Amino acid sequence: MRLSLRQWVASVLVLTQLVHGALCWGKDDHYTVCKIAEGYFEEETIAAVKKLLPESSQGGGDLASFCSWPDEIKHLSQWKWTSAMHYVNTPEYRCNYQYCRDCHDSHMQKDWCVTGAIFNYTRQLMSASVNSESLVHYNLTEALMFLSHYMGDVHQPLHTGFREDQGGNTIIVHWYNSKTNLHNVWDDLIIESALKQYYNSSLPVMIQALQAKLMNGWSNDVPSWKSCQFNQTACPNQYASESIDLACKYAYRNATPGTTIGDEYFLSRLPIVEKRLAQGGIRLAAIINRIFSAKTKLAGA
Numbered sequence: 001m002r003l004s005l006r007q008w009v010a011s012v013l014v015l016t017q018l019v020h021g022a023l024c025w026g027k028d029d030h031y032t033v034c035k036i037a038e039g040y041f042e043e044e045t046i047a048a049v050k051k052l053l054p055e056s057s058q059g060g061g062d063l064a065s066f067c068s069w070p071d072e073i074k075h076l077s078q079w080k081w082t083s084a085m086h087y088v089n090t091p092e093y094r095c096n097y098q099y100c101r102d103c104h105d106s107h108m109q110k111d112w113c114v115t116g117a118i119f120n121y122t123r124q125l126m127s128a129s130v131n132s133e134s135l136v137h138y139n140l141t142e143a144l145m146f147l148s149h150y151m152g153d154v155h156q157p158l159h160t161g162f163r164e165d166q167g168g169n170t171i172i173v174h175w176y177n178s179k180t181n182l183h184n185v186w187d188d189l190i191i192e193s194a195l196k197q198y199y200n201s202s203l204p205v206m207i208q209a210l211q212a213k214l215m216n217g218w219s220n221d222v223p224s225w226k227s228c229q230f231n232q233t234a235c236p237n238q239y240a241s242e243s244i245d246l247a248c249k250y251a252y253r254n255a256t257p258g259t260t261i262g263d264e265y266f267l268s269r270l271p272i273v274e275k276r277l278a279q280g281g282i283r284l285a286a287i288i289n290r291i292f293s294a295k296t297k298l299a300g301a
């Protein structure tokens with residue numbers, strides 16, 4: 001891998017500070033976000049994505065099957081430096097997020113957080129799309145997989161959580177009868193229970209239900225979900241601000257250390273989780289569509 005000295009040093013530093021628990025949204029969640037996005041790809045996007053994806057008998061041009069890749073590799077020594085890119089934390093239990101204050105890793109390296117990474121990979125894909133001769137020396141396959149993955153992460157409320165509890169990772173609770181941490185409840189357990197109780201333990205059934213809601217209940221909201229202030233290609237700061245707001249209003253509320261979380265919490269939080277999955281998918285599609293239509297627009301202008 002092409003690691004600069006700075007990255008190498010950072011990766012060694014990250015190695016030495018082991019993180020509590022998982023810091024990633026579950027596999028099902030990333031698959032769902034990307035699967036929903038695929039349904040909204042424009043024609044140029046479908047072609048461009050297919051060209052970029054790794055050839056694999058299994059994947060076959062399906063973005064969703066590559067969306068957990070950043071979680072699979074982040075434990076490998078040459079990729080350790082990416083592990084700070086999956087989240088952003090706010091200091092002093094603040095319920096608001098600010099890029100300049102919050103987007104850094106634990107060694108205060110600027111831009112090393114989930115929103116910084118989304119800006120980074122959007123910029124890389126955009127510059128390659130607009131300028132095909134391209135001074136671009138980045139691996140755009142990786143850029144696409146990182147962008148798609150981090151768009152899921154930034155929509156998980158506790159991936160913009162408090163620094164003091166590592167986004168809920170150090171808050172030990174009981175989820176019904178089993179001991180776990182709050183971060184894991186939001187990464188995996190809410191969705192797992194929903195799959196069992198409402199979707200016949202089938203991820204495709206859940207995805208279909210979300211797609212149906214996007215055509216009905218949420219259809220009026222979709223245009224506003226897609227849009228970014230100032231016509232930016234991506235607006236991750238907005239997504240992170242929403243996440244910390246939801247974290248304060250729903251994730252942390254009634255979930256102090258030692259709490260037993262059951263039906264009441266599950267039933268009131270599930271709609272939030274489902275909406276965030278849908279928003280993540282819609283916005284990922286919007287961003288990738290903007291990236292791959294940029295060239296056509298310039299040529300047509």
Ligand SMILES: *[C@@H]1O[C@H](CO)[C@@H](O)[C@H](O)[C@H]1NC(C)=O
Pocket residue numbers: 007110111112116117120121138
């Ligand atoms: C941007 O992406 C490149 C390629 O993966 C990486 O080397 C660099 O560290 C990233 N920078 C940030 C701030 O994410």
Ligand SMILES: *[C@@H]1O[C@H](CO)[C@@H](O)[C@H](O)[C@H]1NC(C)=O
Pocket residue numbers: 054139140141142
């Ligand atoms: C780009 O990244 C992918 C995934 O890491 C890798 O399989 C592929 O070989 C890389 N391509 C180049 C040209 O380095």
Ligand SMILES: *[C@@H]1O[C@H](CO)[C@@H](O)[C@H](O)[C@H]1NC(C)=O
Pocket residue numbers: 200
């Ligand atoms: C639920 O899943 C089982 C096993 O996968 C299947 O046989 C059954 O038809 C499914 N039920 C519904 C209502 O989809």
Ligand SMILES: *[C@@H]1O[C@H](CO)[C@@H](O)[C@H](O)[C@H]1NC(C)=O
Pocket residue numbers: 230231
């Ligand atoms: C955003 O783009 C639209 C359509 O391309 C344009 O009409 C509008 O003026 C732009 N707004 C800003 C703030 O640039």
